[in-house]
Amino acid sequence: MQRIEISERDDWKSQAEALGFNFHTMYGEPYWDETACYQFTLAQIENDIEDPSAEIEAMCFDVVTRAIDDEEVLSKLAIPEDFWTCIRDSWLNREKNLYGRLDLSYDGKGPAKLLEYNADTPTALYESSAFQWLWLEQALEREIIPSGCDQFNSIHEQMIDAFKRFEIDGRLHLASCEGSEEDEGTVRYIEECAQQAGLETSFLHMEDIGIDANGHFTDRDDMTIQNLFKLYPWEWMMLDDFGKAVPKSGVTFIEPAWRAILSNKGLLPLLWEMFEGHPNLLPAWFADDPRAADLEGGYVRKPLLSREGANVEMVRPGEEPLAIEGPYGAEGYVIQALHPLPVFDGNHTVIGSWLVASQPCGIGIREDNSPVTKDSSRFVPHVIYG
Amino acid sequence: MKRSKSLKLLMMGATAITLVACDEPQDVAVFENVEQCAKQEGFSSDFCETNFKTAQTEHVRVAPKYTSVEDCEVDFGAEKCEIAPQRTSSGGSVFMPLMMGYMMGNMLSGGSRAASQPLYRSSGDAKNFRTGDNHKVGSKTGITKVSSQVARAPSTKTSTIRRGGFGKTAARTAGRFRSFGG
Numbered sequence: 001m002q003r004i005e006i007s008e009r010d011d012w013k014s015q016a017e018a019l020g021f022n023f024h025t026m027y028g029e030p031y032w033d034e035t036a037c038y039q040f041t042l043a044q045i046e047n048d049i050e051d052p053s054a055e056i057e058a059m060c061f062d063v064v065t066r067a068i069d070d071e072e073v074l075s076k077l078a079i080p081e082d083f084w085t086c087i088r089d090s091w092l093n094r095e096k097n098l099y100g101r102l103d104l105s106y107d108g109k110g111p112a113k114l115l116e117y118n119a120d121t122p123t124a125l126y127e128s129s130a131f132q133w134l135w136l137e138q139a140l141e142r143e144i145i146p147s148g149c150d151q152f153n154s155i156h157e158q159m160i161d162a163f164k165r166f167e168i169d170g171r172l173h174l175a176s177c178e179g180s181e182e183d184e185g186t187v188r189y190i191e192e193c194a195q196q197a198g199l200e201t202s203f204l205h206m207e208d209i210g211i212d213a214n215g216h217f218t219d220r221d222d223m224t225i226q227n228l229f230k231l232y233p234w235e236w237m238m239l240d241d242f243g244k245a246v247p248k249s250g251v252t253f254i255e256p257a258w259r260a261i262l263s264n265k266g267l268l269p270l271l272w273e274m275f276e277g278h279p280n281l282l283p284a285w286f287a288d289d290p291r292a293a294d295l296e297g298g299y300v301r302k303p304l305l306s307r308e309g310a311n312v313e314m315v316r317p318g319e320e321p322l323a324i325e326g327p328y329g330a331e332g333y334v335i336q337a338l339h340p341l342p343v344f345d346g347n348h349t350v351i352g353s354w355l356v357a358s359q360p361c362g363i364g365i366r367e368d369n370s371p372v373t374k375d376s377s378r379f380v381p382h383v384i385y386g
Numbered sequence: 387m388k389r390s391k392s393l394k395l396l397m398m399g400a401t402a403i404t405l406v407a408c409d410e411p412q413d414v415a416v417f418e419n420v421e422q423c424a425k426q427e428g429f430s431s432d433f434c435e436t437n438f439k440t441a442q443t444e445h446v447r448v449a450p451k452y453t454s455v456e457d458c459e460v461d462f463g464a465e466k467c468e469i470a471p472q473r474t475s476s477g478g479s480v481f482m483p484l485m486m487g488y489m490m491g492n493m494l495s496g497g498s499r500a501a502s503q504p505l506y507r508s509s510g511d512a513k514n515f516r517t518g519d520n521h522k523v524g525s526k527t528g529i530t531k532v533s534s535q536v537a538r539a540p541s542t543k544t545s546t547i548r549r550g551g552f553g554k555t556a557a558r559t560a561g562r563f564r565s566f567g568g
Contacts, residue, residue: 134393214544241554
């Protein structure tokens with residue numbers, strides 16, 4: 001695994017804009033960055049990322065199987081009691097999951113370590129699936145990279161296949177929150193995958209969803225919502241006014257409610273408890289666990305529910321603690337052993353390993369100037385070569 | 387190869403129009419009322435009457451629903467709305483547009499079995515008939531052709547009693563983030 005500086009396609013911005021990828025630059029800083037790419041060997045991709053991702057997914061399913069029947073676990077995850085049955089039923093009824101992103105710390109040597117699982121509302125999908133793919137094809141064509149380069153990225157094909165297998169009855173509604181171009185772009189891309197799989201779709205904002213007298217959710221045309229893809233976290237739906245109506249709404253949700261167990265940072269101590277010593281896991285405990293105090297060599301404290309690195313605190317031996325501010329943390333924290341991200345040319349690099357319908361099928365790499373990946377991180381493409 | 391073999395890059399959010407391209411148009415008959423229907427060559431008044439009744443029953447099920455008459459009239463015009471038989475959970479009235487016509491399969495062409503359904507006229511486009519699912523049928527009465535999507539049985543309409551029950555937690559917790567995902 002190495003970072004290689006390369007030349008940009010001179011027209012990438014105009015192509016991005018023509019395709020509707022409008023969030024390629026944010027806060028005046030580049031988000032999509034093709035002045036470099038990461039190179040992996042096929043063995044690194046297959047043995048160190050693809051296979052471990054499948055293994056982690058299998059372990060996660062064991063955690064869900066345990067959690068749904070364990071009230072102590074559900075309480076520790078700070079999941080409101082009103083939703084325990086709904087989560088349990090969604091798992092027992094095998095409601096299908098669409099996609100997720102495992103964030104891994106990996107430097108090309110040694111086992112990749114799981115930092116967290118974005119199992120409910122992952123973003124950076126379009127960049128990974130479509131724009132990165134386009135970059136590879138054009139970089140090959142324009143001889144920016146040597147011929148024979150490949151990419152771990154069949155995300156797009158897998159998304160369409162997954163939608164074909166979903167057996168969705170009726171229209172699929174897709175929703176994101178108002179005011180986030182990135183989220184809306186991600187959902188619009190997912191909508192396109194669904195359409196290419198032959199589904200009838202409608203996009204709306206979460207704020208536009210209505211409710212009728214029978215407790216069914218409605219769209220802006222007063223049509224009943226039967227299937228809803230929501231880029232909106234389960235833990236927020238549970239707290240919202242309409243949350244109470246969710247269990248009896250008759251809606252099939254994507255992601256299903258059981259994903260709330262996996263997108264919670266409490267997954268990390270649960271995995272460690274059940275699979276202690278697994279090469280792809282880091283020691284982790286709930287913050288109130290006395291064993292958390294025994295961690296040597298530094299740790300990271302993460303809120304159970306947080307996004308984009310907010311409220312993460314990193315404690316390193318001999319260094320000042322590094323704290324990222326944010327609005328989360330009221331529900332509690334987990335402590336995870338420190339496994340600093342590898343640094344390439346001064347960039348801290350995290351690998352997002354994508355699973356579609358639980359199959360590992362691609363990666364997206366983000367770089368940050370700081371050891372904690374935040375929403376200001378850049379997306380850098382990758383190749384498989386050699 | 388570890389990557390997608392091909393990737394159709396449409397613009398995000400662009401409407402996929404390919405889905406209707408292979409759609410086969412259907413023969414239908416469109417009338418404002420039973421009398422107009424009965425004047426159509428080959429249409430008996432019994433047939434017209436039966437289909438009108440079917441459409442009237444469907445009207446209650448498929449017409450757009452509103453909890454205020456004003457909202458309904460914005461979409462369908464002044465005095466173009468009536469009280470629906472449905473009630474809100476708190477017992478309030480529900481409103482729906484008046485049925486302005488009906489559409490059925492053309493019995494003469496034999497091939498079309500489309501069930502009879504009500505038609506509406508919106509205030510913004512009053513010359514055209516629209517289905518309960520807001521598909522444009524056109525302004526022509528008598529025998530005409532529509533896509534099978536238009537001829538399909540419309541969905542059940544309910545009346546939304548409240549909106550905006552999702553999204554508050556996002557606004558409260560994460561207002562300054564560029565993404566609510568992660």
